[in-house]
Amino acid sequence: MKGLRIGLTLRVVAVIVVLGLAVFPLYWMFVTALTSNADLFGQDARLIPDFSQFGVFVDALADGKATGWLLNSLTIAAGTTVLSIGLGIPLGYALSRFRFRGKAVMTIVLLFTQMLPEALMVVPLFALFRRFELLDSLTGLVLANSAFVLPIVALILKGAIDGIPNELDEAGRVDGARPFTVLTRINIPLIAPSIAASAVIAFFHAWNEYVFAVTFIFNPEIQPASVGIANFIGELGTPIQTVMAVAFMFTLPAVVFYLFVQRYVVAGMTAGAVKG
C-alpha cells in the first residue's frame, strides 16, 4: 500500500513538472513583458507578472508598427487559407472518389513535396517571383505559402471524404446531381470539421512562416509579424518588454486555436500528412 502511495505521488509530481516545462517559456514571455526595468535587471529574477506594467501591451498596439505587422500576417494567412482550401477540396475529392491515370503519381508528389525545405525552394521561387513582379507583395507570399500547405490540406480532406459512405454520393447521383453538385451539396457539409481543421493548419502555417517573408519582402510597410519579431532577436534598440508583448500577442492566437482543434489537427497530421 505504501509503495502504491509513493508511486502515485511521484506520478503527480511528474505530471506537474512536465506541464510546467511545457508552459513555462510562454509564461516567461508574458512575465517578461510585464516586468519593470528595475526588476528585469535586478539581482533576483521576478517570477510573477507585475500587472502595473500592463501599459506595455497598450503602447505596443498604439504604436501602430506592431499592429501593421499583425494585420499583414492576418492578410497573408487569410489569403493562404482561402486559396489552399479552395484548391485542396477538389483535389481531395478527385483523389478520394475517382480512379484515374496518374492518381498514384499525384499522391506520391503530395507526399514528396513535404520533404522539400522552404530554404531550398526560396531561390527558384525568388527568381520566379521576380519575373512576374510578385516580389515585395503579399500576393507572392500567399502563393508560396499555399504551395507548401496545399499537399497537407489535400491529404487531410481526402482522408475526410474517404470517411463518407459512397452510398450518399450514389443517392445524390440517382437524384440527378452532377459530380460538382455531389461535392458541394453532399461531401462538403459532411467534412466541415476537417475543413475547419485544415483551415486552421493553413492559416497558422502562413501566420508563422518566416523564410519566404524575410526573403521576398523588402518594404517594411508590408512586412508580416514573423519577420518583425525575428528582427528583434539580437537587436537592442527596442525595450525587451515591448518585444515580448508583441511576441505574446503573435503567439496567443496560434496557441488558442490549436487547443480548440488539436484533436482534428493531430488526426489529420498522422493521416497521411507531414508538417515541417
Add this chain to the structure above:
Amino acid sequence: MTVVEQQTRAPGSVSRRRRGRRRPSPQGSRWTPYLFLAPAALFILVFQAVPLAQEIFLSFTRTTLLNPTESTWVGLDNFVRIFGDEDFHRTLRTTVVYVIACVVGAVGAGLAVALLLNRSFRGRGWARALVTVPWAAPGIAVALIATWMLNPQYGIVNRFLDAIGLGVPGGAILDSPRYALPAILATTIWQLFPFTSVVLLSALQSVPKDLTEAAMVDGAGPWSAFRAVTWPVIRPTVGLLALLMTIWSLRRFELIWLMTKGGPVGATETLVIDLYSQAFDSKELGSAAAIGMVGVVISLIVIAGSRFVARAAEKEDTR
C-alpha cells in the same frame, strides 16, 4: 513514399477507407477527375515542380546571386567541391547528430509523457491540452523566448544554473561551441514532444487494458508488461514518428537560423543552414543547390530505409 501513406492511416479510418476503395464510382466522363484535379496540379507544378527542377539544374552550374540568370554548366564540380570540403564534412556530422538527437529525444520524451498521461486522473483533459502548447507556438516566438531565456546576463536559465551551481562560465550558452547545439536541441525537442506524445497517447488507447493487467497479475513487472503487451501495439507508431521527426529535422530552418545562424564556428550548422548561407551570404547558388540536393537524397534514403525496415518487421510478425 508509400510507406508514409500506409503507416500514417489513423487506425479507425482503415475499414471506411477500404470500403471507399472497393467501390470506386466512375461518375461523369473520364475527364471529370482531371477537372477537379487540374487547378491544384497546375499550382503544384508551377510553385513546386518547376522550382525544384530549376534547383536541380542549378546544382550542376556555377551561378551567383548577383547575376542569377547567367549559369555556367560545370557538371559535378559543385558536388566534388563540397564533398572535398572539411567544413561540409562538419556540416554533415552536425546534421546527423542533430537529427538523431531530435528523433531519440522527441520520441523518447513523447513516449514518457504519453505513458504518464495514459492513466486516468482528475484534470487529465486539461493536462493533455496544456502539454500541446509548445507544439502550437510559432517557431519565431520560440526562437525569441529561447534566446531571451539563454541571455548571458539576465536569462532565467543562467540565473537558475548559477543558483544550483552548474552555471556556464560567462553564461554565453549560444556562443559556446560546446553548449550551443545542446541548447538548440533542447529547444527543438521542447517544441516537438507534444506532437509525439499526443500521437503516442492515441496509439496507447488501442493497447488492451485487461491484457496489461493480466500480465501484471501473472507477476510481470511494469517493464516486462510494457515490452510484451504495450510495445508491439505502439511499435508501428513509434516507427512512423521516428520517420517524421527525421524528415522534419532535416528541413528545420528558422529555429536554428534565428538562434545561432549555424554558429559559433559552424557548431550548429545543419545542411539547410549551410544551404541558406551559401545562397544568401556567399551568393553561390550552385553550391547551395548542390547542398540542398544532398539533403533531399538523404531524406529519400531515410524514407526508403524505413520502408525496408517496416517490411522486415512485418515479415517477422507473420512468421
